[in-house]
Amino acid sequence: MTKRFEGKLAVVTGASRGIGYQVAKGLAAEGAHIIAIARTVGGLEDLDDEIQAAGGSTTLVPLDLMDFEAIDRLGASIYERWGKLDMLVGNAGLLGILSPVGHIDPKDFEEVMAVNVTANYRLIRSLDPLLRAANAGRAAFISSGAAHKCKPYWGIYSVSKAALEALVRTYAGETETTSNVRANLVNPGPMRTAMRAKAMPGEDPETLPHPGELVGPIMDLLSADFDETGKLYDFPTHALKDFAAG
Numbered sequence: 586m587t588k589r590f591e592g593k594l595a596v597v598t599g600a601s602r603g604i605g606y607q608v609a610k611g612l613a614a615e616g617a618h619i620i621a622i623a624r625t626v627g628g629l630e631d632l633d634d635e636i637q638a639a640g641g642s643t644t645l646v647p648l649d650l651m652d653f654e655a656i657d658r659l660g661a662s663i664y665e666r667w668g669k670l671d672m673l674v675g676n677a678g679l680l681g682i683l684s685p686v687g688h689i690d691p692k693d694f695e696e697v698m699a700v701n702v703t704a705n706y707r708l709i710r711s712l713d714p715l716l717r718a719a720n721a722g723r724a725a726f727i728s729s730g731a732a733h734k735c736k737p738y739w740g741i742y743s744v745s746k747a748a749l750e751a752l753v754r755t756y757a758g759e760t761e762t763t764s765n766v767r768a769n770l771v772n773p774g775p776m777r778t779a780m781r782a783k784a785m786p787g788e789d790p791e792t793l794p795h796p797g798e799l800v801g802p803i804m805d806l807l808s809a810d811f812d813e814t815g816k817l818y819d820f821p822t823h824a825l826k827d828f829a830a831g
């Protein structure tokens with residue numbers, strides 16, 4: 586049986602654990618070659634072991650996404666070896682510390698903005714020509730309900746996800762009429778991951794959905810036949826929110 590993403594190439598950031606790990610595994614099971622990015626080599630190696638055992642393939646790229654020049658080099662390397670990129674999953678994220686805005690340390694603020702926003706801008710800048718070179722370049726970025734709720738103490742994270750949404754919606758508008766690239770956002774809702782456990786230490790993780798549950802919806806957004814762009818897929822409600830509609 587033909588696999589859905591056979592012969593396709595996907596970059597997945599934050600692939601060492603949590604949501605990114607599951608998405609990378611799901612895409613590989615459907616035939617995609619995965620370029621897996623994160624800092625934790627052990628997590629990337631576990632992913633590689635699992636994918637290889639299931640007959641898939643990866644290229645591991647241990648990388649700190651705050652190294653923006655390395656992101657530039659990534660685009661050049663992918664161009665040299667493959668000449669195009671079919672899918673980009675901008676999933677890596679940092680929660681930062683929960684604190685009143687006036688007490689946030691500037692270093693913490695900059696770090697969260699660097700990983701959650703600037704790195705995604707640099708990925709788009711580096712990989713946009715490669716997505717355009719594919720038949721149906723697809724990008725999905727992981728946002729959060731925090732982008733809209735702006736709860737007390739969640740300041741850095743909320744600001745970063747709101748900025749990410751503005752970035753992706755802008756990119757989606759720019760690519761819609763000039764290319765076959767489509768770019769969308771996902772709000773996973775609370776998921777059973779290390780980040781959620783850090784944010785909510787008193788919560789029983791077993792009450793939360795496993796991040797594997799997100800894989801199907803994210804793969805749908807990455808399919809060549811998914812022609813929507815600039816939308817936010819809300820996992821808790823399964824709604825596809827249309828920003829243009831307001």
Ligand code: NDP
Pocket residue numbers: 598599600601602603604605622623624625626628648649650651676677678679700727728729730772773774775776777778779780781
């Ligand atoms: P995890 O903390 O489990 O995973 C985060 C991933 O991001 C890890 O693979 C981590 O890799 C990577 N990452 C973080 N900083 C860097 C960096 N500087 N360079 C490279 N990679 C980095 O989080 P989740 O899986 O929960 O989160 C995934 C996405 O989903 C995030 O964008 C998050 O904001 C979002 N989200 C999650 C929710 C949840 O309930 N879990 C809810 C709403 C949104 P490493 O540390 O190895 O570098």
